[in-house]
Amino acid sequence: MSLRFKLLLLALSTLALPLAGWLIVRQMEELLRQGQEQTLTASAKALARSLAALKTALPPAGQAFYVHSCAGGMRIDGYADDWNQLMPYAQNIGPADDAQKAKLLLCADGDFLYLLAQVRDATRTRADASDENALLRDHLTLSLAHDNDLRRYLIASAAPGRFDARVLDGEGDSLPQVLGGSWREDADGYRVELRLPRAQMPDSLTLNEFDAGAPNNAHIELRPLLLRSPDISSDLAQFAPDGMRVRVLSAEGWVVAESGQLAALSSKSSTPALRRWFENLIYRSLIAPDMTRAQDFATNLPRLSSPEIWQALSGVAATAWHPAPNQGSSVVLAAAVPLKDNNEVRGALLLEQSGDALPLLTNRALLILIGASIGALLFAGAVLFAFAGVLGVRIRRLRDAVERAKHASGRVERNADRQVPLPLLGAKDELGDLARSFAHLLDEVTAYTDYLRTLASKLSHELQTPLAIVKSSLDNLDQQSVSTDARTYLVRARSGAERLGAIVRAMSEASRMDRAIHGVDAEEFDLSAVVRGCVEAYRPLLAPRRIEADLPASPLLMHGAPELIAQALDKLIDNARSFTPEDGWIRISLRANGDGAIVSVANQGPPLPPTMADRLFDSLVSVRPSTVQKATVVNGAPAEPPHLGLGLSIVRLIAELHRGVATARNLADGSGVEFSLELRGMPRRPLMGGMG
């Protein structure tokens, strides 16, 4: 992983900033909400107290039958079609173990009170109400009460259709004497629909179902009728704050009174829809609290049933947030407080207030936070990225410079002015330290390399003076009268001195070559002609060894120093000659290679020791067995010039001067060794303008 990428990852740590900000904003938002909730709850409580002060008749405690309001036009036909809307609110009057066996629905319009009873009874025993045994058959008992009057009616029918209820007992004028309705049956049970005039409407009623086939039957006490109360509504209208909706619920959650409208939010035309949508998204996903479902609080519900309502009906104030119906971006805060009368919960008061779903303050804070976070993230990322880039560039520069310096110190490069100084030497940071350490190290390496490189020339230089003493002394001794016996030693001493001289010369030659190579002027020449000329010159030199030449017929132009290449070839041939047996062969080949050429000299002979292959072209390395040289000393005539392994290092220098390499390898068939020079020509620009 690159440094840049790592630092970029580090930049992600700035994400902690928006996280912390988000927590703070959420906290703030929660506080604001709590404030709002408390305010609304206080308002609701004030309203409840106002109602109490007005002595408004509260809905009755305990269970009641709720009388829905219907728009009229209910047909008494025994069919439930026109009741469909109310069906979900049907109140159960079945026995305790099967409450839903019988259901009751009441509704009233201006003229009549309508009643629908639905009984699930698969084991029908039919009888008309007028039948004597009707009380033992399946039937319904309806009790109506008004003030002190109470009357019971028996409702039964042997066949679907109209029926007349039989008055079982009870008196009073306020209640109808005759009650008729419609009876319908199906496979599951039967349905009874009837109505009575509004004028004869009872205060309370009960309907008991009798199933002849069932082991036990329910007995429902009289329950008061619960209607929408215009009194409470007008009281509420008096007190309800503007833009709020207030509802009074009975102890069972039935809506008894309702007043006020939720203020429709003025749509903010100033905010672009897209931005609003974006803000909404951010708010919803990051901050918005849990919402109660909107339909739990919808207008015109006869009964409200949500946890908040039940909490309020149990005597504890509660609040809830729910989205405003049909208004995507606003929310409604609902506060429910219990309505009490003598410490008895008689109902609940629900106060609702709509507000913008995006509280301005929170929203702005959030947006600023998000913007600042993104900005900080981008900025930190950019800064770190740039920093990493700069750091990387500096490190790369240092590395490249070190690489270059390594090449320069290990190779022919010696001029101080051509050595690029290391970058960052002046830097005060750790990289500067590193660069300085590198520079120090390179200086030492260079100094040591220089020492090694000049060792041969220094040594040869130092040896020349004592050698001259020996040689001149021997020359002088030659002129003295020396006995014949002693002359033998003189000859040996001279041969030793000659050899020493040859060694010294070879050593200084290497260093001189090194310098000569730098002073050389490149020219355009035909490499193939040079090699051909050399091959011809070598023939007599190498006899009786066979020479095979594999040279291209066409000229092979090269930009370089022909005499140096000829010298390199000399060295290679010289090397090959000393390893090739008298009856062996030497093969010289030249072939084009891209924009350069490859000159190879192969010879029959012993293979190279594998460990030497890399070091062969280094100075003072030789694979020659030293016994070869020793043998010649005895005769006093040095047939072979001494080998210091300088020849091949010169070859390497010449190859490098021509931007090439010198390589040595054993031939695949093991018959000999091949030395190759890969040459690409010297650089076109003058190597050193001022010299020579």
Add this chain to the structure above:
Amino acid sequence: MGRNIAIVEDEPAIRANYVEALNRFGYTTHGYSTRPDASRAFAQRLPELVIIDVGLGDEPEGGFELCRELRAQSPTLPILFLTARDSDFDVISGLRLGADDYLTKDVSLHHLAARISALFRRIDALNKPASKETVVEHGPLKLEAERMRVTWNNHEVPLTVTEFWMIHTLVRFPGHVKNRDQLMREAQVVVDDATITSHIKRIRKKFLAIDEAFDSIETVHGAGYRWRPT
């Protein structure tokens, strides 16, 4: 009484050996170990030939300094550097200061003697009228063997003895390739290939300084050099 030769050499053993050897060859030789010693002696009487080592005692370039002084005193005095310093740079410096030849210390006494006698011959020949027989002419080249003078288009080419002998070897048989060994033998020097190459290069430069179109010395790669026949 032979010719008077001075050797300025800080190494006593070498100095003694050379003095003895040259005396044996019939010269009157005096040895000096430091530049001040030599300068003092030369101020009184100038020898006929001076052999100087470049490094003298604690003066690493004392020989060059001495050469400069002597050249100022006498423009014709043959001066020969005999030194362990064999780098091209030193050779060029020595020759530029007006030395007549530059030999390295691995030269044998015989070679040295031959060089000395050649220099004397050149001095002598310059004082005599040119004898017709020893003059070789090739186009613009005129080579007077006795005087060791070479002219090109009647301009004198300032060659050292070594360089003269190389040219001489090449010009005697124009068109014949002379390999490095032959050149070495003729010039009576024992040097390596690289030195021969740089000698040839120097000779070419000297000719080129006179005639930019000079290309008579031809390199035959792998074999040697030849004088391009006209």
